[in-house]
Amino acid sequence: MPSVIDEVKKIIGNYSSFTVVTEVGSDVDGYDVVGVIGTDRFILMNLHRLNSWEGPVLTVGFGLSFLNSVDITNLDKALTTIVDGNYDIEEILRLSVNIKGKKLPYAINEVAIFPSRSAMTLEYSLYVNNEYLWHDVADGLIISTPTGSTAYAMSAGGPLIHSRAQVIEIVPVNSTNLARVPVIVPSDSxxxxxxxxxxxxxxxxxxxxxxxxxxxxxRIMSGKPLKLIRIGEISSAIGRYEKKISLLANMDLPPSAKFILKILEYEGQLTQKEIVEKTMLPSRTVRNALSILIRKGLIQRQVIIRGNKEVIVYSLKSAER
Structure with missing residues (x-):
């Protein structure tokens, strides 16, 4: 988004100790703090690229979102605070995933195990610390961090977990056995x-x-934590819970609207066409659901720049500060 980049460069230009780059690489040695600015999905993508970075990370997003340290409108103030050293570090639990001896980027929200084709089940055996828990047939299995408990895991029936709890959540998805309920295990499991x-x-x-x-x-276990910069008295974790509670309170929505709400929560900003593709709902149904969600104040319609043209996107409405 050129306009955003130009505005960020202008703000950061007032601080000699900060540098702007438009593409994050793996070589960030020599920096004290790394910042990422964008949507939830963009932030996650670049945090994966920064997998080996162990220093503090400032995440700047649009509104109060799941992984934001600050809103972009408060960037100037946040930079001043960082220069003065008046900030806290919250260590976010991440998951290390090992498949066939190959380590993948740390998971910040969750690791989902599913068949590659929809409408198919999988069988698996679950072990924690070499102790057998169960054998199951289900649509899939989600292994979630506390941060991810507000996302995919919750939509599959998992509990809400405080972001600073040192635990890992295991959530079977549509198990054929009613006894297969979500399980919480210590983070060192x-x-x-x-x-x-x-x-x-x-x-x-x-x-x-x-x-x-x-x-x-x-094989899944805790990885090195993500060190997120937190500024001010308002915790993004508390804001996340407040938003989640607000969403759950609106149970009079039609199923299509609830589905779209969940997609927007998980994916971030999407165009109407992208929503149709991801939900596979008819265009007319999507248009009607979006109208309902906007009318109830749950989502917002914005015009942003993608490439060299303006596009209309929809996203969750930020919680009030």
Whole structure:
């Protein structure tokens, strides 16, 4: 978004100790703080690219969002605060994923294990610290961090977990056995998903964006924490819970509107065409659902720049500060 980049460059130009780059690489040695500015999805993508970075990260987004340190409108004030050293560091638990001896980028929200083709089930055996828990047949399995408990895991029936709790959440998705309920384990646990079988190839999906095929086994454990900069008295975690509670309170929505609300929560800003593609709902149904969500004040319609043209996108409406 050129206009945003120009505005950011203008603000950062007032501080000699900061540098602007438009593409994040793996070489960030020599910096004290790394900042990422964009939507939730953009921030996640670049945090994956910064997988080996162990220093503080400032995340700047649009509105009060799931991984934002600050809103972009407060960037100037935030930079002054950082220069003065008046900020806190929140260590966000991340998951290390090992498949066939290959380590993947850390998961900040969750690791989802699903067949690559929809409408198919998978079989698996679950072990925690080499202790057998169960064998199951389900649509899939989600291994979530506390941060991710407000996203995909919650939509599958998992509980809301405070972001600073040192635990990992295991959520079976549409199990054929009612006894297979979400399980919370200590963050130092080693989770093994073994004996994976499905009529379709099984894949692991990290934070909804990084996909890789798995064999018969996936090993998941805590990785190095993400050190997020937090500024001011308002915690983004509290804001996240407030937003989630607000969404859950609106149970009179039609199923299509609830579905779209969940997609926007997980994906961030999307055009109407992208919503149709991701939900596979008729265009007319999507238009009607978007109208309902806007009328109820749950989402917002914005015009942004993509490439060299303006596009209309929809996103969750920021919680009031």
């Amino acid at each position: 080693v989770i093994m998903i073994r004996d994976l079988i499905s009529r379709s190839r099984v894949e692991a999906i990290i934070d909804g964006s990084i996909r890789t095929y798995v064999g018969s086994e996936v």
